[in-house]
Amino acid sequence: MPRHANHRRTGSRRAGLLHRRAGLAAQPGGSRLCIADSDCCGRRSWGGVLDWRRHRGRFEPGTRVPGNFAQGARIFGWLGGGATAVTLEELKGFVWLNGRITAAARARISVFDRGFLYGDGLFETVRCYRGRPFALDEHLWRLERSAEFLELPVPNVPWHEMVHKLLAANKLLEADASVRITVTRGPAAPGLIPPAHVTPTVMAFALPVPPALAEQQRKGIRVVTVPVLRSGRLSAHKLLDYVPAILARIWARNHGAEEAIYIHQSAVCEATTANVFALVEGTLVTPPTRELLPGVTRALVLELAREAGIRTAERQLRVDELTEAAEVFLTSAVVEVLPVVRVNDHRIAHGKPGPLARQLLQLYRQRVNETLAAKRSK
Structure with a gap:
């Protein structure tokens, strides 16, 4: 995992100022x-x-x-949490799942995915303005820091390309939208200690920002x-x-x-x-x-x-x-x-x-x- 401001897979734009202001490094202290x-x-x-x-x-x-x-x-129940005013039946768009754009209705993950069984994973939500993500590098840097904290490997994903394709598939290139990126440790045999070699699950979906905002x-x-x-x-x-x-x-x-x-x-x-x-x-x-x-x-x-x-x-x-x-x-x-x-x-x-x-x-x-x-x- 990189410890510097540049993100190794999203280009060389330096985002150090935001990182320093955010204080993104893990802090000492026990869990209470x-x-x-x-x-x-x-x-x-x-x-x-x-x-x-x-x-x-x-x-x-x-x-x-x-x-x-x-x-x-x-x-306004959708406020900031990734939910929206539409119902589940109305979510007939497309998601990114493990390297492919697929219809949400046909997307499948393993019943043994550790994210499903144990919540073993993390996520980031990025705001997009007319098809262009804002501060994506900063969000990805934070995701990698959190993945490092969890000792969770993050696969090599063309993040900017993924966001663009996801917005295009859902006809959101001309709209304000949010993209939620979820990374789990992936499927493995049940047990708290993860195996040494496991393939992470990467899923992302895009939703329009409701006019109610x-x-x-x-x-x-x-x-x-x-x-x-x-x-x-x-x-x-x-x-x-x-x-x-x-x-x-x-x-x-x-x-x-x-x-x-x-x-x-x-x-x-x-x-x-x-x-x-x-x-x-x-x-x-x-x-x-x-x-x-x-x-x-x-x-x-x-x-x-x-x-x-x-x-x-x-x-x-x-x-x-x-x-x-x-x-x-x-x-x-x-x-x-x-x-x-x-x-x-x-x-x-x-x-x-x-x-x-x-x-x-x-x-x-x-x-x-x-x-x-x-x-x-x-």
């Missing part, structure tokens, strides 16, 4: 499990969001986020806080085990919100599929990436903010600072910069997206256009 009440923020209460003992694995009933947001939660960016979204179920070194990698995020999203949906933010001992971690920013007393604050996913978009937004003369800080962000912040927004490759207008029962920025989020979204899209135009001219 914290079940805490989201309201008391870390007081080790078993009566909170996920009370497995008293409710047999079900979520404990709780107070809904004020307002009738259930319909909106259903409309524009409305979310214009109006903002509601979020709830939940206890973090995974932290430590594993949190720095996009592993296939997304059960904590699924549980958090169910909790958010049941409480009329579109997204959930993980809390650990009164400190903000990240959202289920995005990084978190808050404007606190004139400073744009985001939690450090020591034990959370170092987002590619997060790194670029920090860079853009600093270039615009905005004071930034990568430090612990307390829950009370989040709920009292002048602005809150999320960042990811798919949602770009997404304003938050309510956290639990706290209204943010008078319930409307603030000027900083709008400014950074504009700067982000400007950088996207400049970067893709520069690549096209080469």
Whole structure:
């Protein structure tokens, strides 16, 4: 695995700045499990969001986020997690599977694939603008770092060619889309210890970015806080085990919100599929990436903010600072910069997206256009 910024199979464009800003190297620290009440923020209460003992694995009933947001939660249930507003029956397009474009309905993997049996794999999601992927090299660099962490070999794939063919097959070359790349360790005899020689499974699919995202960016979204179920070194990698995020999203949906933010001992971690920013007393604050996913978009937004003369800080962000912040927004490759207008029962920025989020979204899209135009001219 390469440890430098260049990606050995995607061209020689140097992406070191984003890598350094993202802090993508694995960080020391043990893995922890914290079940805490989201309201008391870390007081080790078993009566909170996920009370497995008293409710047999079900979520404990709780107070809904004020307002009738259930319909909106259903409309925007796809938020950043690779899902979409269409049904499974409507997904009749094409996928990339182990070197070939094939109809999704005919794609098959082994029942003994370790990704299926154990969640032994990882993934990346890349945003594409009118057929052109943005920051693909950075996402692939992070994928390789995570694969190195898992001691999982990544096969030699012509990634840029694969993305183009996948978008073309799904008639998405003129649309905004997201491409999810999944790599598993591959099929092997059951057992926790993987064999020495195994062929990884590589699968990718493309989906259009739903038009609802524009409305979310214009109006903002509601979020709830939940206890973090995974932290430590594993949190720095996009592993296939997304059960904590699924549980958090169910909790958010049941409480009329579109997204959930993980809390650990009164400190903000990240959202289920995005990084978190808050404007606190004139400073744009985001939690450090020591034990959370170092987002590619997060790194670029920090860079853009600093270039615009905005004071930034990568430090612990307390829950009370989040709920009292002048602005809150999320960042990811798919949602770009997404304003938050309510956290639990706290209204943010008078319930409307603030000027900083709008400014950074504009700067982000400007950088996207400049970067893709520069690549096209080469």
